[in-house]
Amino acid sequence: MLCLFDLDGTLIDSELGITACIRHALDKLEIPTPADLRDWIGPPLRHSFAPLMDHDETRVEAAVHYYHERFADLGWREYAIYPGIEAMIDGLQANGHQLAIVTSKPHRHAQPIVDALPFGHRFTRLYGPHPSSPHSEKASMIAAALADFGASPRETVMIGDRRFDIEGAVANGVTGVGVLWGFGSRTELEQAGAHALIEHPDLLGALLAA
Structure with missing residues (x-):
């Protein structure tokens, strides 16, 4: 099979690494971080970031960039x-x-x-x-x-x-x-x-x- x-x-x-990278991205954009980020683990990032940024595509892409920036350096090891x-x-x-x-x-x-x-x-x-x-x-x-x-x-x-x-x-x-x-x-x-x-x-x- x-x-x-x-x-x-x-x-x-992978909660530690993913949530740390989400916080990093939101901090960079000066957006308050939601209290509970567990629901963010699994869905595509853009799907989760979009509502916080009024579906502004430019800001969503910036958030994804900042997320990946930290993940490539530290986040992938935090699991x-x-x-x-x-x-x-x-x-x-x-x-x-x-x-x-x-x-x-x-x-x-x-x-x-x-x-x-x-x-x-x-x-x-x-x-x-x-x-x-x-x-x-x-x-x-x-x-x-x-x-x-x-x-x-x-x-x-x-x-x-x-x-x-x-x-x-x-x-x-x-x-x-x-x-x-x-x-x-x-x-x-x-x-x-x-x-x-x-x-x-x-x-x-x-x-x-x-």
Whole structure:
């Protein structure tokens, strides 16, 4: 089976780095930072910045620039691997599953993180949108993965913590598995059409076997 994994909120807890970069960008533009930034983790940056800037495209692009400025230097290192993830990934590969990452994080920011993960070499491919894209692109990236691996939707599962992951899976007829240790909620994942929800990484192997 082809297993496609989201990155932020699924494999790694990246809240520290992402929120620090958001604050950096808003400080540069002298815009008050919202009290809760957890909902910003997952959606495209432009989607989240736009309402704070009255959808002024120039200011939105400036915010994205400042975010990436800090992320490239410091933010990409500010994360923790969720407990149980490494054992899960090792077990999936040992059981013959093909592994890839499909993330809303631009490829150039995601690649250094994946390269630094102790299990990063187990992923055959990494899919990330172009930095200028205002969209999640999960659906199109999942479609690209299906084509690259020559996999059918019935042989593929998308694992993620936000509705964007599940909606991308649904758009491609792929099984969507929502994880409850990330930044999304049970309600969000269920409403998006998740086929199953898991509360700990060690449950995924048994779910796939079933």
